[in-house]
Amino acid sequence: MKKILLFSLFSLSFSAFGQKPEDIIDKINTKIAGAKDYTVNAHIDADIPMIQIMPSKAKIYFKQKDKFKIESKGISILPKQGFTELNVFLSDKSKYTAVFGDSLKIRDVDTRLINIIPNSSSGEIILAKIWVDQKNSVIMRSQVTTQSNGTVKTDFKYGNQLSYGLPSELKFEIDVKKFKMPKSVAADINKTSTDKKKTKSKPKSKGTITITLTDYAVNTGLSDSIFKDKKK
Amino acid sequence: MLLKNTYNELIKILSKPRSYLGLGALTILIGIIIFAMKADGESMVSFVTSSFEQTLSFNGKLVNGNLIAFIILQMLVVHIPLLIALVTGDLISGEAAMGTIRMLASKPISRTSIVLSKFFAGAIYTFVITIWLGILAVFVSHWVFGTGDLMVLNSDGLVILPESDILWRFGLAFCVAYLSLLTVATLSICLSAFAENSIGPIVATMAIIIIFTIIGSLDVSVFDSIKPYLFTTHMASWRSFFEQPVPFDEIMNSVVILLTHIVLLVGITIFKFNKKDITS
Numbered sequence: 001m002k003k004i005l006l007f008s009l010f011s012l013s014f015s016a017f018g019q020k021p022e023d024i025i026d027k028i029n030t031k032i033a034g035a036k037d038y039t040v041n042a043h044i045d046a047d048i049p050m051i052q053i054m055p056s057k058a059k060i061y062f063k064q065k066d067k068f069k070i071e072s073k074g075i076s077i078l079p080k081q082g083f084t085e086l087n088v089f090l091s092d093k094s095k096y097t098a099v100f101g102d103s104l105k106i107r108d109v110d111t112r113l114i115n116i117i118p119n120s121s122s123g124e125i126i127l128a129k130i131w132v133d134q135k136n137s138v139i140m141r142s143q144v145t146t147q148s149n150g151t152v153k154t155d156f157k158y159g160n161q162l163s164y165g166l167p168s169e170l171k172f173e174i175d176v177k178k179f180k181m182p183k184s185v186a187a188d189i190n191k192t193s194t195d196k197k198k199t200k201s202k203p204k205s206k207g208t209i210t211i212t213l214t215d216y217a218v219n220t221g222l223s224d225s226i227f228k229d230k231k232k
Numbered sequence: 233m234l235l236k237n238t239y240n241e242l243i244k245i246l247s248k249p250r251s252y253l254g255l256g257a258l259t260i261l262i263g264i265i266i267f268a269m270k271a272d273g274e275s276m277v278s279f280v281t282s283s284f285e286q287t288l289s290f291n292g293k294l295v296n297g298n299l300i301a302f303i304i305l306q307m308l309v310v311h312i313p314l315l316i317a318l319v320t321g322d323l324i325s326g327e328a329a330m331g332t333i334r335m336l337a338s339k340p341i342s343r344t345s346i347v348l349s350k351f352f353a354g355a356i357y358t359f360v361i362t363i364w365l366g367i368l369a370v371f372v373s374h375w376v377f378g379t380g381d382l383m384v385l386n387s388d389g390l391v392i393l394p395e396s397d398i399l400w401r402f403g404l405a406f407c408v409a410y411l412s413l414l415t416v417a418t419l420s421i422c423l424s425a426f427a428e429n430s431i432g433p434i435v436a437t438m439a440i441i442i443i444f445t446i447i448g449s450l451d452v453s454v455f456d457s458i459k460p461y462l463f464t465t466h467m468a469s470w471r472s473f474f475e476q477p478v479p480f481d482e483i484m485n486s487v488v489i490l491l492t493h494i495v496l497l498v499g500i501t502i503f504k505f506n507k508k509d510i511t512s
Contacts, residue, residue, distance in 0.1 A: 050389030051284070052476050054397075058291065074381035075292040075392050080285070149287050174287050 019134075021098035021114045027137040029091050031165040037063040037222040038166065040213045042070075046077045048207030049176050053077055060213070065091065067227040079172045079209055080149050086142055089125055090116070101129070106140045106155075109133050124148065138165045150175040161216045172209040234345045234352075241353030245319060254315035254361055261311075262304055262368040266376055269300050273377075280385050296380030298398050300373035302474065305402075308365060309409055309467065313416040313441055314434075316361060320354040321420035321433035324505065328428045334510050347425070347502045354417045362410040370402055384474045391476050401478075405470040408483065411490045412467035416441065418497040419463075425504040463493045 039062075045055040058072035066084045070076070089095060101113030116128035124146050131141040138158060145151045152174050159168030245251050269276070273295040281290055324347075327333040336346060382393045393401070416437065423433035444464035447455050459465050469486035472479050 048288070051288075051392070052389065053392040054394050056292075056394075070291045072292045074394055075290060075294060075383060077392075078289050078291060080287055080289050152287075176287065 021100050022093060024112070024114065024132055024134060024137070025090050025093070025098055028132065028139060028165060029087075031137050031163075032087055033064065033091075035062075035064075035161075035164040035166055035218045037061075037220065038164075038216055038218045039220070039222065040166075040217070041215045043212040043214070044076050044078065045210045045212075046207070048077070048174070048209070049205075051077065051207075061222060061226055063222050063224070063227065067224070069227050077209065078211070079152055079174055081144065081146060082152055082154055082170070082172055085125070085146075086128060086130075086139075086144055089118075089123075089128070090130075095119055095123070096128075104131055106131055107157075109140055110135075111140045136162060138162065161218065164216075164218055166213070166216060166218070168213055170211045170213070172211075174207050174209065176205060176207045233341050234349055237339075237341055237345060237349035238352040238356075241323070241349050242356060245323075245353055245357050248319070248322075250322070251319050251357065253318060254312075255364055257315055258308070258312070258361065258364055259368065261308065262365075262372070265304055265307065266300060266373060269295065269303070270376060273300070277383070280383075281390075284390070290383075293378065293380040294383060295377060296382075297370070297374035297377040298380060298382040298395065298402075300377055301369040301402065302382060302384060304369040304373065305365070305405065305409065305470070308369075309412070309470070312361065312365065312413060314438055316358055316413055316417050317420040317434045317437040319357055320417040321424050321437055322430040323350045323354055323421050324424040324501075325427040325433055326424075326430050328510075329430060333508075337510050343506045343508075344502050347421075347498070347505045351418065351421060351498055351501070354421055355414055358413050358417045359410060362406060362413060365409075366402070366406045382474070386471070386475070391474065393474065393476065401473040405473040408470040408473070408487065408490075411487060411494075412463070412470070415463045415467070415490050415493045415497075418494045418501075422497040422501040422504075425501045425508065461489065463490060466490050 040060050042058045042060050043055060044058060046053050053075070056072060056074050056076040058070050058076045060083075061067075061069040061071070062084070066088045068084050070078065096119055097117045099115045099117065101115050104111050104113060111131040111133055114130050114132055116125075116130065118125055118127075126145045126147060128145070129143040130139045132138070133140050136158070139156055141153070141155050143151060143153045152172055154173070155169075155171040156167040157169035157171075158166075161168065277294045277299070278285070281294070284290070324333075327336055337343060339346075341349075379395050381395050382398050384391045384393065419440065420433050420437040423436045424430075427433050427436075441464060444462045448459055448462055448465045466486035466489050469483055472483050472486075
């Protein structure tokens with residue numbers, strides 16, 4: 001009787017908590033791998049301290065596994081990391097150890113935190129946290145700390161490309177504490193010290209870049225030549 | 233009579249080789265800048281954006297005709313005053329040095345009209361220099377580098393202006409740059425009325441610009457009360473057209489101060505020239 005009870009308890013616990021974080025990541029990877037290539041129109045709205053830029057439009061090209069290109073008529077600003085790095089890193093299970101964390105509700109969606117700890121200390125990523133919507137196998141939020149770029153937090157929203165795990169909106173929160181103006185080129189000789197004091201308000205330490213993605217064209221068979229840099 | 237005399241003054245300016253020195257120097261300088269930016273413009277821009285590029289990536293054509301035009305305007309508005317003063321500083325003192333001032337003053341035209349015609353001729357010369365600068369900076373740069381969004385660096389950070397929102401800024405910036413160069417021209421004409429040779433007013437004009445610029449750039453509060461009234465403080469106000477939003481009030485203030493300087497300097501010149509002893 002005791003054995004049956006123990007077996008029942010074990011079975012119950014296995015069914016509830018049996019899914020390993022790696023399995024969840026596998027599901028995410030499989031979903032993303034479904035989109036072998038895509039092009040999408042991006043509307044980029046950046047609110048970054050020390051940078052004034054109007055919203056811009058761009059076209060993004062992506063091809064598995066890590067071919068990425070952005071085309072814009074004007075100047076557009078994007079976070080240095082965030083589009084492909086995390087997915088590429090997650091696709092190689094030998095590179096990291098995944099550990100479950102807390103549960104969190106993000107925009108009314110139940111998510112589970114998975115901490116991604118790299119196995120090697122020499123890689124670019126120091127620590128990654130992903131909040132996963134287990135029902136749809138998509139990342140709802142990520143927070144990636146890298147050696148050179150600091151911490152970038154990304155919120156994902158999904159629309160009609162949910163089946164491929166492709167977001168309709170990405171909101172990056174980046175650390176801007178490191179920004180310093182090169183004084184030799186930024187000197188305004190006509191600005192008095194009182195002017196400078198007037199303009200010096202408390203600097204923001206975080207900047208956000210919101211990218212709205214529309215008109216996805218998935219699996220159209222993009223050629224590799226698109227990703228080759230044209231000589232300037 | 234005033235118009236006729238202005239025409240005569242223009243012919244005098246055109247007949248002097250030094251008048252072409254400014255245009256020639258501008259052409260060579262801008263040619264060198266365009267060549268240098270074509271050869272190594274990317275690295276210059278990356279020096280500006282390097283601090284941001286640890287976290288952000290800049291996409292699109294950063295080195296374009298608009299950026300080059302802005303760099304040229306920024307570099308040369310500091311140096312063009314010398315080229316202007318070289319011609320306008322000679323307008324009255326040159327007559328005194330050559331001994332033609334007596335003949336000029338004996339013509340059936342008032343001394344005030346003589347000064348005004350020299351001022352108008354100097355203003356036209358300054359206008360030609362500014363237009364030539366504009367043609368070379370904007371049109372040649374666009375022809376060589378193409379157009380694109382403009383990335384401007386100021387002490388508050390980076391301002392990126394869309395391509396469609398730039399041309400009017402250049403237009404108005406050149407108008408204000410012209411006004412600041414006209415102030416320099418008027419100053420040198422004014423100094424020219426006090427001198428008997430050409431070198432003095434030219435050197436004195438440059439000395440005043442250098443001294444005022446140094447006072448303006450010194451971050452010492454004791455000068456803060458006089459800085460707003462120095463014309464050199466407002467010579468770079470054309471740059472404000474490349475801020476977002478454009479501080480029109482500040483620009484208008486600069487325009488008023490520059491115009492006040494021009495009126496005041498022309499007034500002093502008229503007063504001095506009317507009192508000038510041309511018999512000795």
